[in-house]
Every structure is written in C-alpha cells, then in structure tokens.
Amino acid sequence: MKTKFSVILTLLLAFVVQISFAQEKKVSGTVSDDNGLPLPGSTIIIKGTSSGVSTDFDGNYSINANVGDVLTFNYVGYADQDQTVGSSNVINVTMLADTSLEEVIVIGYGTTTKEAFVGTATTIETENITAKANGNFSQALRGEVAGVQVTTGSGAPGSDATIRIRGTGSVNGNRAPLYVVDGAPYASDISAINPSDIENITILKDAAATSIYGSRGSNGVILVTTKTGKSGVSNISVDVRTSINSLMLPQYSVITSPEEYIETTYSSLVNKGRLLGEANPNGWASDNLYGTTEGINNAYNIWDVPGNQLINQSTGKFNSGIGRRWTPTLWSDAAFGTGVRQEANIQFSGGNDKTQYAASFGYLDDEGYTTNSGYTRYSTRINLQHKPKEWLRVGANIAFTGAQYNNSSGSEGSAGSSGNIFALTSTTPSIYDVFLRDAEGTLVADPIFGGNQYDYGNEFGRRAWNATNGIADSRYDVSRQNSITVLGNFNIGIDFTDWLTLDIRYSGQLGDTDSASRGNPYYGGNAGSGFLSKSLSQNMNQNMNQILRFNKSYGELNVSALIGHESNENRFKNMNAAAQNAILPNNLDLDQYTIPFGRAGSYSTASTLESYLASVDVNYMGKYYMNLSGRRDGSSRFIKNKWDSFGAVGLGWVMSKENFFPQDSFVDYLKIKGSYGIAGDQGTNLQYGWQIFFINQTPDGSYSFTQSSTLANPDLTWEKKVKSQIGFESILFDGKVTLDVDYFSDNTKNLFFNQSLPGSSGSTIIQYNDGVLLNSGIEINTNISLVQTEDFSMSLNVNGSKLYNELVEMPTDYFTGEDKILDGNRSAGKSLYDFYMREWAGVNPATGQAMYNLYYDDMNNDGIFNSGDSAINSMTLYMDEFPGANVQKTTTETYSDATQKYVGKNNQPDFAGGFRLNAAYKNFDISAQFTYSIGGYVYDNGYRTIMNNRSLAGSDNFHTDARNAWKQPGDITNVPRLSAGYNTDVQHNSTSTRFLTKADYLSLNNVRLGYTLPSDAVSKAKLENVSFYVSGDNLMMLSARKGLNPQTLISSSNSGIYMPMTTFSIGTKIQF
Secondary structure, eight states, X not given: OHHHHHHHHHHHHHHHHHHHHHHXXXXXXXXXXXXXXXXXXXXXXXXXXXXXXXXXXXXXXXXXXXXXXXXXXXXTTBOOXXXXXXXXXXXXXXXXXXXXXXOEXXXXXXXXXXXXXXXXXXXXXXXXXXXXXXXXXXXXXXXXXXXEEEEOSOOSXXXXXXXXXXXXXXXXXXXXXXXXXXXXEOOSOGGGSOGGGEEEEEEEOSHHHHGGGGGGOTTOEEEEEEOOOBTTBOEEEEEEEEEEEEOOXXXXXXXXXXXXXXXXXXXXXXXXXXXXXXXXHHXXXXXXXXXXXXXXXXXXXXXXXXXXXXXXXXXXXXXXXXXXXXXXXXXXXXXXXXXXXXXXEEEEEEEOSXXXXXXXXXXXXXXXXXXXXXXXXXXXEEEEEEEEETTEEEEEEEEEEEEEXXXXXXXXXXXXXXXXXXXXXHHSOTTSOSBOBXXXXXBOBOTTTSSBOBOOSTTTTOSTTTTOOHHHHHXXXXXXXXXXXXXXXXXXXXXXXXXXXXXXXXXXEEEEEEEEEEEOSSSGGXXXXXXXXXXXXXXXXXXXXXXXXXXXXXXXXXXXXXXXXXXXXXXXXXXXXXXXXXXXXXXXXXXXXXXXXXXXXXXXXXXXXXXXXXXXXXXXXXXXXXXXXXXXXXXXXXXXXXXXXXXXXXXXXXGGGSTTSOTTSSEEEEEEEEEEEEEEEOOSOSOTTOOOEEEEEOTTSOEEEEEXXXXXXXXXXXXXXXXXXXXXXXXXXXXXXXXXXXXXXXXXXXXXXXXXXXXXXXXXXXXXXXXXXXXXXXXXEEEEEEEXXXXXXXXXXXXXXXXXEEEEEXXXXXXXXXXXXXXXXXXXXXXXXXXXXXXXXXXXXXXXXXXXXXXXXXXTOSSSOOTTXXXXXXXXXXXXXXXXXXXXXXXXSOGGGSOEEEEEEESOXXXXXEEEEEEEETTEXXXXXXXXXXXXXXXXXXXXXXXXXXXXXXXXXXBGGGGGOOXXXXXXXXXXXXXXXXXXXXXXXXXXXXXXXXXXXXEEEEEEXXXXXXXXXXXXXXXXXXXXXXXXXXXEEEESSTTOOTTTSTTSOSTTSOOXXXXXXXXXXXXX
C-alpha cells in the first residue's frame, strides 16, 4: 500500500511539474505610444520579481514568463501598465501619456516631476548627444536647447565649446554656466566625461531653477547624470563606431592660381607706379615684379622666363606660351588631409531591489585632419547603489579617464602666429612652394628626416611668413598634453521615517596634466639647439554636502523641503620649466637638455566656498505649485564682503485642471508659471582685493618686488543678478503638439569693471563694482507629430530664442565719481554686442581711395564742411557735451579723421535656434539636426586679413574679391585700389563697417540613418537588439560669405582657428 501510494504521489508530482513547465513560455510584443510610435528602452518586469527586459529601438521585447504572471510595463513620461500572461504568446501594449506629467527631471539637489517644477529645465535626450561624433559633449549641445549658445573656439578633437545660457551676464566677470555631475559641482576637464556614460543632461535657466546654487548659478546650470543600473533589468551593450574626419565646410575663396596671383600683384604695382609718379607705370610694374626691392625674390619665379616678361602690359594678363618650371604645392593641400576616428564602448548594468550597478569602459582615438593633431581617451566608470538596510542607502560612482591631446603646433589657433597653419594656409601666396628649392628650382633633399626639406623662407627672403613654416612645425615639433582625471562620488542616505531623510555626499575630482612643447633642433626657430618647455599641473576639487529632506502630505497638500550645508574647496598647483641644447632631441624629458631657459617656476592657488541652503516646495491639489529657495554663500575670494544671500520664489498653476477649463478644447494641458529671484557671481579671479607682487631675481641672489598690473581693491564683492521669468507649458491637439514659451529678464548689478590708472600708481588698472547689465528675451520650444501610421512616423522639434542685451547703467569714474559716458565701446543704453567703429563710405571712383563717413557740427549751417565747423571724432562723447549740435555728414579719405560711432548694427541675432527632424519606416530610422540664425552681424576679421590692399609684392595672398578692385579712374566698385605697399593706403582694411557681414546662417549639424534587425532574427542569436547606422556631422554651412562660420567665434572670424571637422561614421550597437 505504501509503495502504491509512493508511486501515485510520484506520478502526480511529475504531472504537476510537467504542467508547470508547459505553462512557462516566451511572450513577445511591441510597446508603443498612443500615436503608434515605438518606445525603445521601455522596461517590462515580472511583478514581484527582479526578472525583466527592455525594448529594442523598434519597441520590441521578448520575455520568458508563466501563465498568470503579471507583466509591468514602464516608460518615463507614461503611466505604468500591468498585463496578465494568458494563453496568447503576444502582448502588444499602447502606453498612454501620464496626464499628470509625472516624468522625473533632475534639478538642484534632487528630482521632481515636470508638472510640479515651476522653473525652466530642459532635458536633452541622450540619443541626440551620442548620435553626434563628438568626444566632448559640450560640442554636441549645439542646437538642442532654446537660449543656449554653443560657440566653437576650436574644432580640434576633444576641445571644449564655449557655452552661454540666456546671453552674456557679465562685462568682465564669469559668463560660463555651472557644471554639476551626479550632484557635485564639476571643475575638471569636460572631455574626461565619456558621452556614452551620460544618462541625461538637464539645462537649468531661471531663478527658481538656479538660485539654490547661489553664487554659482547666475549663468545657468548644466546638470549631467551618468547611467545607473535598473532593478530587474540586466543589460550588456557594445557600441563600435569608425569615422573619417576632414575639412569639408567652406573656406574663404582665395586666389590659388600662381598666374592670377602675379597678375593681381602686377595690377597693384601699376597703381603704386602711378601714385609714385612713374612715367610708365605699366613698365615700372613689370620691371619690379621680381628681383628688385619692390618685387619678389627671383628664386620664387616658377616660370621659364624672367619676371619682366611674364605680363602683357596692354592686357595685364600673362603672356601666351609661358610655361612653369615647377608647380608649387598648395599649403592647404599639405596642411589638411583626413583623420580616422575609432570609438568603442562597452557597458554592463543591472540589479535588483537591493543593489543596482552600472559599469563601462570606453576607448576613443580621434585623429584630426591636420598633421599630428588628435585626441585619445581611455575611460572607465563604475556606479554602485546598494540598500543594505531598509533605512540605509549607500552608493559610489567612480570614474577614471586617461587622455592625450596632440596639437598641430604650439601656436594652433593663435591668429597671426607664424606657427599657426590655419592662418597661413589662406594668407600664403600660391607662388610659394611648401618645400625648399634651390636657385634652379630643384627640390632640396632632407638629410635629417628624409624626403624633401620644407622652405622656412629665410633662404631666399620669402616675404610671406618669413623664417617659419607652420606645416613643417606640425611634423617636426611636438605640442602634447597628457591628462589623468579621477572622479569619486560617494553618498549615504538615511531614512529616519518615510517622510524624513538625510543625504550626505562627498565628491572628489583630481586632474593631473603633463604638457610639453618641443621645438626640433634642425629646422625653424630652434635650429641648432632645440627647445623643450614642460608644465605639470594638478587641480583638485572637493565638495561635501549634507541635505536633510522632508516630504509629507496633508490631505491634498504636499510639502517637501530641504535644508543643508555645502562646502567646496579648489586647489591648483603648477610647475613649469624650459631648456635648450638637446642631447636626445626626440625626448620629452628636461634632463636631455643641457642649458636652462629662463627660470623654472611653480605656484599654487586655492579657494573655498561655504554655503547654507534651504528650499520648500508646496503642491496643492496637483494644480497649484510653489517653490521657495534660499542660499547664503561665503567666498574666500573677497576680503571685506565675503558673505551674501541669494534666493528665489516660483509659482505654477495647471490651468487645464480647473473645472472652468473647456474639456473639448484643442488644449490638452496648460500650465502657467513664473519666478523671481537673486543669484550671484564671484567672478573669475581668485585674489579679488589682495595686492599681488612678483618677485624679481638676479643671478647674484638678490631680489626685488614688482607690483602687479591690477591694484588691490578690498571693497570688491559679488555681482548680483536679479532674475525674473513668466511662461507657459502646453500640450495641444490630442498630444500631437507640445509648445513651451518663456519670457525672461535678468538684471546684473555690481558688475566687475576695470579702470585705467596713471603710471605713478605702480599698476595699470583697478577693479571695482558698478553698473547694471540687462539680458532679456523670449524662448520657444515645440514638438510636432507630423505623420503617424503603422509603418511610418515623422516628427519635428523646433526651438528658438530672441535675446536682448543692454548696458542699462554705466559705471561711475572710480576717482571722480562722475558717470562714464563711454568706456571703450561701451555706453549706457547700448548692447555689449553693438559695433562702435568708423563707417565705410565706399571707394572714390576717381582715385580708388577708400572713403569713410565724417560727421561734423555744421556751426555756420551752410551744409558744407569747412573751417567754421567742428569735426566729430567720437559721436557719443560729442553729443553728450553738445546735445544740440547740428550734425551733418560728409566723407573723408583720411581714416583717422573719420567719426567713431555706434553704427546701428550688433552681433545679436533677431532669432536663433535649432530644429530636428525624426522619421522612421519599419526598421529604418533617420534624423537630421539643423541650427539657424536670423539677423545680426559679425565682424569678419578673417576676410579683412585677406583683403589687405597695401602689402608688398609677395607678402600676402588675396581673397578672390580682389578681382573687383579699382584699377582705373571711373571704376565703380566697393574694393579699393591695391597699391603694393604705398604708405598712405594702410587704412583701407582698418576697422570699419566695411567688414561687418550679415551673421545669418543655416547649418546641418548631424544626419543619422539607422537600421535595427528584426526582433525574431535577433532573439535566435540570443541577443536583445542589434542596430547599424551611418551618420555625418558638420555637413553644411550656408552663410553670407563662403568661409564665414558664425558658429565659431563671437564677433570675430574663423581665420586662424581649427575649423570644425566634418565627420562621416559607420557603427553598430549590440545589446545582450
């Protein structure tokens, strides 16, 4: 009986087990929004377990589950959905937008929901950042957020962009935003942060968003949150990308034909001959093309006839039948090529309800398009969050980055420097070869490096960039920086109750750099000895905060608050030395050089900031919101006024939740918001108010002190910015359109100003606080779902802003107390971007001379400028002194006599921003991002440089506009005569409105085409997602002048800087 019972029990158990296994099956499906768009990255977790998966790029998923299991579907910004596993193997889910807008956004010292936040915070999609082939995420922010200006100072691999949020908030103080990474202020190398490690980036703008950061938040805040693990989701991803970098964006149109260059030079010599009174200016010009003090050295005559036989004097063109003895290599061809970019990232993440982890390793080798320029980075990060007790949370986020920057030369980006290949490629005449040739025109072999020697210009007296060759420098010299960045972020959280918690966070950042600049001992400026300079620096930034948080509901009223303390310390050390006379010339150690150059030096600086902060958020009925925040900061940078207080109030009202709001309106959601507050800025100097002296040493050991150029002012204190804003957020037409609009006004007071001092003071300037600067504007952001079908979707995101800048109050004179009328180009009621200069009046058809406007006070009222009238040198100063002046206008050919004035043009665009087009068809997806600017002007200094009219023959190249230069009486043109060094024509390309150019542009920043393998094929390979893509960056720039790129330098030009790289990429991403 017992045996029979055992057999029956065994059979029953086997049957139950068989049924259990039979009920476990693979469930798959698609997760999409209510418009049918797939939602990649949605999480699906078996309720009550830690088992889960995430959707691929097309919203597809596959999970093993049992019949009766409940699957929870989650996606940020959408309401969670539970689905019970039944008989069907397919569960498709349509996620509905969370009408309460519970999307979590990162803000100062915490998180909130989009609806509850009363300030302006824009979160940038991570996919939009990583889609661009930028090793530095700051470059990838261009065009992503309204009111955020991203300017490229250098397009070199790994370089930082200059970022301004809502305009320029200071005259001489700090203008940069505060970076906060994982809750801690960041003061290290931006390039050290691997964009693939970033979970999201949030831009904070207004007082309600930034005032909690006190003295560091006045110029906006950029919050960077790195990736963390998710409970119930285990993920491994590998991303590999290969790219080609090149210089494809338009460059200035310069004369590249040697024959045309000589014809243009001949024309300029003809004009000079006329001006000198030569009887036969044409013959004089022909005789002086080559071989005279006026002309070019005969060694650079590349043709098979003497210089005086090159030009037909009756036509000004080359004589027929003339051949070249050689064809010079174009400097741009020798300087620029292609670079290969290779990038790989691997990431691991996962966790359960107790522990979450994320780890990554990244490699980037980014070669520039110039010789020996590039950026290499190795990065690794581990982020661990653990909950050992129900009341205790601990976490650590540690990152290490090792990088190397290689520049084309030590003068890379230095406009006007002879070692800057970006300056010389457009300004070197095409008659000059990059390589050295002997008197017979034969290339000279290089006995040191092999190949051919480079021409440094001093052999035969080359007039363009004499005694240097920037391309040779880029090959033979070294300019390199090795850097190591270590970040450690540690946090402890204690939950006293479900409504009272304490968070303690320590963040340490250590950056070490080893910079070296080496000049070779064989050629160039260091020939015969060699040269090496070294600089070692260390930057340590430590931050610690303790935040006590309160969050409790009282019926329909929720109150959350925090109170805390934060301390920040920054220490910087530097050591530098240099030496000559190399023993081993290819070494970067000073011991290999025998003669010290100058005196080795070292210094250290330190600053601290102590802060107390508090914030209260009130939510009533889910439609009335209020935020109060305050902070008191103490800075070591000031002597007397170390402490100050800052704060803000913000209000929000969800009008669409009111009973009176029409339910059948096209407006689905509407929130009105406003804020007002005060933020501060402690400037950029570490020694405000302290008198600095320099120590002078002599070989005998004696010493003396020299007072620094800045005279101490112990009364210096904070700049203060009063920030106000009003705006609305809305969802329209059943969720198809979102529209957010903000109007803001920022008044900065106590501006840092400089005043010149008499020589008797021992210093040249003194700094003091005075004046008021206004920045105001409107920002618009909209997202539109254009098309939505089962297989095809298309959406458009557009952002834009209109900024206004005005110096409302000028500073008073530091000594006299009188109001300043004009300080450089600054004046009350004018913008920092207004152009103050002489006005170009065209070209005199009779003489070819440049003309400028001369304004005068017509005292005798005869309408003619004569001896009875008063010429006006500065319109602003004159009208202040004589407000009733009878101002009239005439022209002058004397540049110094022309009137300086505000010309009614500035660098501020009427409207600027970006737009992104996204589309998907089945498994294909494509996106394109553009930036645009309408209105405003830029002073095109690069164009001015190559429109030089009076250089000696062979000194400078010409822009192709020189073809339109005045040649004879009666010519109607806007390009004055070329005169080959005639001394009174120097003013033709001096600063004037001649070189003000419209700053309108349209730029195609990025295009990406991707394809995701079908989920069935992927799952058979035991993978979650496999996608391939091709992309292009910096593909198009349409501007008022070919070669002008208004995105590069504010109020300047791209002459002499590393222009942005055009990058074509192919890559794949695999998820396990």
